[in-house]
Amino acid sequence: MLEIIKGAVSLGLLWAMMTIGVxxxxxxxxxxxxxxxxxxxxxxxxxxxxxTIGLNPYIATGISLLGGMAAxxxxxxxxxxxxxxALLSGILTMIALYSINLRVLGKASLSLLRMETVYTVFERLxxxxxxxxxxxxxxxxxxxxxxxxWFFGTEIGCAxxxxxxxxxxxxxxxxxxxxxxxxxxxISNGLVALSGALIAQNQTFADVQMGTGSIVIGxxxxxxxxxLFGKRNYFLRLTSLAMGAITYRIIIAFVLKLGMHSNDLKxxxxxxxxxxxxxxxxxxxxxxxxxxxxxxx
Amino acid sequence: xxxxxxxxxxFNPGTVNQKIALRDVSIQMEEGDFVTLIGGNGAGKSTLxxxxxxxxxxxxxxxxxxxxxxxxxxxxxRATMLGRVFQNPMMGTASDMILEENLxxxxxxxxPRGLKWGITNKERETxxxxxxxxxxxxxxxxxxxxxxxxxxxxxxxxxxxxxxxKPKLLLLDEHTxxxxxxxxxxxxxxxxxxxxxxxxxxxxxxxxxxxxIKFGNRLLMMxxxxxxxxxxxxxxxxxxxxxxxxxxxxASGEEFTYDRTLLS
Numbered sequence: 001m002l003e004i005i006k007g008a009v010s011l012g013l014l015w016a017m018m019t020i021g022v023x024x025x026x027x028x029x030x031x032x033x034x035x036x037x038x039x040x041x042x043x044x045x046x047x048x049x050x051x052t053i054g055l056n057p058y059i060a061t062g063i064s065l066l067g068g069m070a071a072x073x074x075x076x077x078x079x080x081x082x083x084x085x086a087l088l089s090g091i092l093t094m095i096a097l098y099s100i101n102l103r104v105l106g107k108a109s110l111s112l113l114r115m116e117t118v119y120t121v122f123e124r125l126x127x128x129x130x131x132x133x134x135x136x137x138x139x140x141x142x143x144x145x146x147x148x149x150w151f152f153g154t155e156i157g158c159a160x161x162x163x164x165x166x167x168x169x170x171x172x173x174x175x176x177x178x179x180x181x182x183x184x185x186x187i188s189n190g191l192v193a194l195s196g197a198l199i200a201q202n203q204t205f206a207d208v209q210m211g212t213g214s215i216v217i218g219x220x221x222x223x224x225x226x227x228l229f230g231k232r233n234y235f236l237r238l239t240s241l242a243m244g245a246i247t248y249r250i251i252i253a254f255v256l257k258l259g260m261h262s263n264d265l266k267x268x269x270x271x272x273x274x275x276x277x278x279x280x281x282x283x284x285x286x287x288x289x290x291x292x293x294x295x296x297x
Numbered sequence: 298x299x300x301x302x303x304x305x306x307x308f309n310p311g312t313v314n315q316k317i318a319l320r321d322v323s324i325q326m327e328e329g330d331f332v333t334l335i336g337g338n339g340a341g342k343s344t345l346x347x348x349x350x351x352x353x354x355x356x357x358x359x360x361x362x363x364x365x366x367x368x369x370x371x372x373x374x375r376a377t378m379l380g381r382v383f384q385n386p387m388m389g390t391a392s393d394m395i396l397e398e399n400l401x402x403x404x405x406x407x408x409p410r411g412l413k414w415g416i417t418n419k420e421r422e423t424x425x426x427x428x429x430x431x432x433x434x435x436x437x438x439x440x441x442x443x444x445x446x447x448x449x450x451x452x453x454x455x456x457x458x459x460x461x462x463k464p465k466l467l468l469l470d471e472h473t474x475x476x477x478x479x480x481x482x483x484x485x486x487x488x489x490x491x492x493x494x495x496x497x498x499x500x501x502x503x504x505x506x507x508x509x510i511k512f513g514n515r516l517l518m519m520x521x522x523x524x525x526x527x528x529x530x531x532x533x534x535x536x537x538x539x540x541x542x543x544x545x546x547x548a549s550g551e552e553f554t555y556d557r558t559l560l561s
Contacts, residue, residue, distance in 0.1 A: 151412075153414060153415055154411070154412045154413060154414060154415055155405060155410035155411055155412070155413055155414075155415050156410050156411065156412060157415060158394075158398055158401065158402060158415035158416075159402065159410055161391075161393075161394060161398075162391040162394060162398075162399075162402055165391040165392060165393045165394060166387075166388070166390065166391045166392065168383070168388050169388060169389055169390060169391055169402075170373075170391070170402070171372045171373045171376060172350075172372075172376050172379075172381045172389070172459075173376060173402050173403055173405075173406045173458070174373055174374070174376035174377045174405075174406040174407055175373055175376075175402075175410065176371075176373045177373070
């Protein structure tokens with residue numbers, strides 16, 4: 001039991017960065033960015049290949065982050081400069097990344113078994129592998145949350161938030177909304193690739209299929225985080241995303257334990273997200289909003 | 298301050314839906330001018346304003362703001378010289394962001410934005426002062442999401458945002474049309490107050506003849522993509538709704554038909 005929760009927490013922490021990336025595109029920029037399906041694998045592929053050729057795992061992970069940022073840049077340029085709708089821009093980059101990921105990996109799957117990873121340092125300090133993952137995952141998530149809390153409070157960060165909210169107003173205030181969208185997508189996909197790199201090193205392999213459905217997992221985690229942990233202030237809202245990712249993993253661990261076949265997981269996640277997104281409509285249907293007429297209106 | 302020189306704007310050129318929205322429009326505005334722009338549906342008032350703001354490019358002609366040729370400049374670059382208030386109260390503010398964040402975005406118009414804090418404590422005090430001056434009870438709501446405020450309040454905030462950094466030219470696009478009459482009147486008198494205090498150059502589109510006559514020092518009337526009347530100075534002061542309707546008939550050869558205008 002404890003083992004299951006420990007595994008879920010460590011996986012949740014690694015997926016938290018991905019969740020925060022999805023939150024940036026989906027909630028802040030109001031774009032459903034499918035690039036993440038490709039950039040999570042790109043992060044994993046780059047890290048796996050770089051470690052295989054003998055690079056330091058931390059440098060390898062850093063290159064993954066840059067790779068994800070580049071993927072976000074491509075989607076951003078397709079969307080803003082070439083005016084391709086955001087959803088389609090993301091799909092195009094995602095499909096392109098499939099080939100690129102195969103190139104990077106050299107084959108469909110690359111094993112990292114018995115190779116040095118970012119977790120090895122912590123193991124040398126005497127930590128058990130699963131604890132090493134939790135410690136490093138917690139550290140990375142904390143750094144990412146602190147960085148974003150600061151960033152979205154800066155002038156550029158405020159402009160990015162406003163762009164997703166009301167681009168007309170933002171342009172009227174002299175801000176280039178295209179630049180803001182590009183910056184947002186770059187950061188978002190960078191975080192997703194970072195997540196991919198850490199996940200690959202945790203599971204000791206990178207696989208070209210590993211990104212499939214990841215956007216839905218990200219969305220599920222975002223929604224779970226928002227529903228269960230609220231969003232009273234900005235710092236808590238970012239923290240709630242990490243909590244959402246962990247909760248998602250715990251839920252999945254339990255339904256697997258209850259006997260669900262792992263092949264059915266994606267169906268389960270998709271249905272969960274569909275229900276969560278439809279919740280406002282379902283609520284209205286079951287409980288029509290009462291119309292109150294006030295005097296003097 | 299504004300020099301519009303023989304601009305044309307055609308929508309959907311070469312299709313059955315082709316619409317010539319502006320034909321050979323020229324305007325010259327001096328510093329401190331307050332122009333009211335009036336006309337029926339589809340006369341081209343909003344198109345003209347949007348062409349000046351850079352929402353649309355023009356097909357012919359040039360636009361010059363405060364000595365700078367802006368004809369080819371994108372919207373966000375022109376915005377550094379402009380203050381804009383839109384017809385839709387939802388359009389001028391970011392509804393999911395709090396009041397002070399909206400004001401802070403406006404205060405930095407025309408400045409490069411970097412990694413400094415988006416709002417400083419010093420500014421907050423300024424916002425509180427400006428807002429209490431407006432007397433809308435907003436000075437204590439700096440941390441309220443703008444989406445929770447009323448249309449009138451949002452329009453007042455947009456107006457404040459448009460003028461907090463003194464613009465070379467303030468563009469008001471039927472900014473009281475979506476408000477109830479009482480609120481519209483308040484927002485309009487606040488507009489007048491802000492314009493006088495800051496000595497702004499203004500172009501205000503309105504559908505209300507009485508407002509067009511009451512405010513400003515110059516009145517332009519548009520019809521079918523052209524400016525057909527340009528009334529200023531003492532002549533404008535003597536204008537009445539009846540005389541304006543008569544002059545419209547004489548200039549356009551048509552009767553002024555615009556239900557909203559007639560009703561108001």
